[in-house]
Amino acid sequence: MRIGVIGATGYSGLELIRMLALHPNVKEMNFYSTSSFGEDISEQFPHLNKSVSGTIQKWDVNRIILENDLLFFATPHGVSSELINQLKDTTIQIIDLSGDFRIKDPDIYKFWYKQEHACFEKTSQFTYGISELNKEEIQKSNLIANPGCYPTSVILGVAPLVKAELIEENSIIIDAKSGISGAGKGLSSTSHYMNRNDNLTAYKLYTHQHIPEIEQFLHSINQNQNYISFTPHLIPMTRGILTTIYATAKRKISSEELQEIYKSCYEGSYFVRLRDTIPSTKDVYGSNFCDIYAAYDDRTNRITIISVIDNLIKGAAGQAIQNMNLMLKIPEETGLHFTPLFP
Structure with a gap:
C-alpha cells in the first residue's frame, strides 16, 4: 500500500x-x-x-x-x-x-x-469505524469515519449492556478524564502549562461534540436508548483516558452473568482486555488496547464500568490503522503489536 x-x-x-x-x-x-x-x-x-x-x-x-x-x-x-x-x-x-x-x-x-x-x-x-462493534461493515467499506477518543472508551465500555437491554435506558452517566494531548497542538489557555499543571478541570458541560456521536451509536444498537449525561475532564498528564460509566440495572445480576455478557460481546476481539481488577491508564499507555472492568452494586442496583485507553492510539491513530487492516481483510492486529509502556 x-x-x-x-x-x-x-x-x-x-x-x-x-x-x-x-x-x-x-x-x-x-x-x-x-x-x-x-x-x-x-x-x-x-x-x-x-x-x-x-x-x-x-x-x-x-x-x-x-x-x-x-x-x-x-x-x-x-x-x-x-x-x-x-x-x-x-x-x-x-x-x-x-x-x-x-x-x-x-x-x-x-x-x-x-x-x-x-x-x-x-x-x-462513510462507515462508523468502531472496530470491535462494526467489523463487518468496515470490511465492506472504502470510507471510514474513525471514532473520537471519548466515544471509543465510552462505547466499548457500555455497549454490551445497552445491546443486552440490561440497563435502564437514558440512565447512563459518564465521567471521563483525558490527558492534555486530546486537545491537540493548538495553543490556548486550556492547554497552557500554568492552567494544566497541578490542576483538574471539567469542561464543555452538556456541550461536548462527542455527546451526539455516543448517543447515535448506542441508539443504533438499542432503539430505546436516546440520551446520556457526559462530563469530560482534563487532567495534568500527556495522554490517556479513564472513563467511569454508571447505569441503573433493570434487574439484579450476578457478577458471573455480568462478566459473561462482556465475554460474549468481545470474544475474539484482540484489543479489548476484560479485567477482574480496576485498570489504570498506565496499563494501556502507548498501546491500542482498551481495558474494561465492570461491577454490579447490589445495594444501589447500579453497574459501574471502568474503561481505559490511550487517546492518541486506540482513541485515534491506532484504531485508524486497525480499521485499515479490516478494510484490507488482514488480521486487525497487524502492525499494532505494541506492548504498553510501563512504568
Missing part, C-alpha cells in the same frame, strides 16, 4: 506515521500538511530520525490521488470535509480521524459542531 497522511504534523498524524513505518503492508508513506511543509519530517520531529524520512508536502489534490492508495485525514473537523470535498470521482480509500463524517443528521452536526459542513451529502457513504 502507498499511504498518504494528511495532517502529518499533528499529534495523531505523528502517531500514524510512527506506527505505519513498522506496518508490513505499507510500501510507501507520503506526508501532507496545509500549514507546514517543505521540510523533512524527521528534521521537524527528531524522534522520527533514522526511522522515518520524507518531505512534508503541500496539499495538492491531483498529486495526492496519483501518489496514494489510501489516505488518513488527521486534520481538525471542518478541515477534513473541505479537503475530502475536493476528491472528485475517485475510488481511493479514506479514513477520516476528524468528526466531520460521524454524525448522520446535518442539523445535529451543525448544532454540536457550530459550523456548516462542506459536503454533508457524502456522510452517508
Whole structure:
C-alpha cells in the first residue's frame, strides 16, 4: 500500500506515521500538511530520525490521488470535509480521524459542531469505524469515519449492556478524564502549562461534540436508548483516558452473568482486555488496547464500568490503522503489536 497522511504534523498524524513505518503492508508513506511543509519530517520531529524520512508536502489534490492508495485525514473537523470535498470521482480509500463524517443528521452536526459542513451529502457513504462493534461493515467499506477518543472508551465500555437491554435506558452517566494531548497542538489557555499543571478541570458541560456521536451509536444498537449525561475532564498528564460509566440495572445480576455478557460481546476481539481488577491508564499507555472492568452494586442496583485507553492510539491513530487492516481483510492486529509502556 502507498499511504498518504494528511495532517502529518499533528499529534495523531505523528502517531500514524510512527506506527505505519513498522506496518508490513505499507510500501510507501507520503506526508501532507496545509500549514507546514517543505521540510523533512524527521528534521521537524527528531524522534522520527533514522526511522522515518520524507518531505512534508503541500496539499495538492491531483498529486495526492496519483501518489496514494489510501489516505488518513488527521486534520481538525471542518478541515477534513473541505479537503475530502475536493476528491472528485475517485475510488481511493479514506479514513477520516476528524468528526466531520460521524454524525448522520446535518442539523445535529451543525448544532454540536457550530459550523456548516462542506459536503454533508457524502456522510452517508462513510462507515462508523468502531472496530470491535462494526467489523463487518468496515470490511465492506472504502470510507471510514474513525471514532473520537471519548466515544471509543465510552462505547466499548457500555455497549454490551445497552445491546443486552440490561440497563435502564437514558440512565447512563459518564465521567471521563483525558490527558492534555486530546486537545491537540493548538495553543490556548486550556492547554497552557500554568492552567494544566497541578490542576483538574471539567469542561464543555452538556456541550461536548462527542455527546451526539455516543448517543447515535448506542441508539443504533438499542432503539430505546436516546440520551446520556457526559462530563469530560482534563487532567495534568500527556495522554490517556479513564472513563467511569454508571447505569441503573433493570434487574439484579450476578457478577458471573455480568462478566459473561462482556465475554460474549468481545470474544475474539484482540484489543479489548476484560479485567477482574480496576485498570489504570498506565496499563494501556502507548498501546491500542482498551481495558474494561465492570461491577454490579447490589445495594444501589447500579453497574459501574471502568474503561481505559490511550487517546492518541486506540482513541485515534491506532484504531485508524486497525480499521485499515479490516478494510484490507488482514488480521486487525497487524502492525499494532505494541506492548504498553510501563512504568
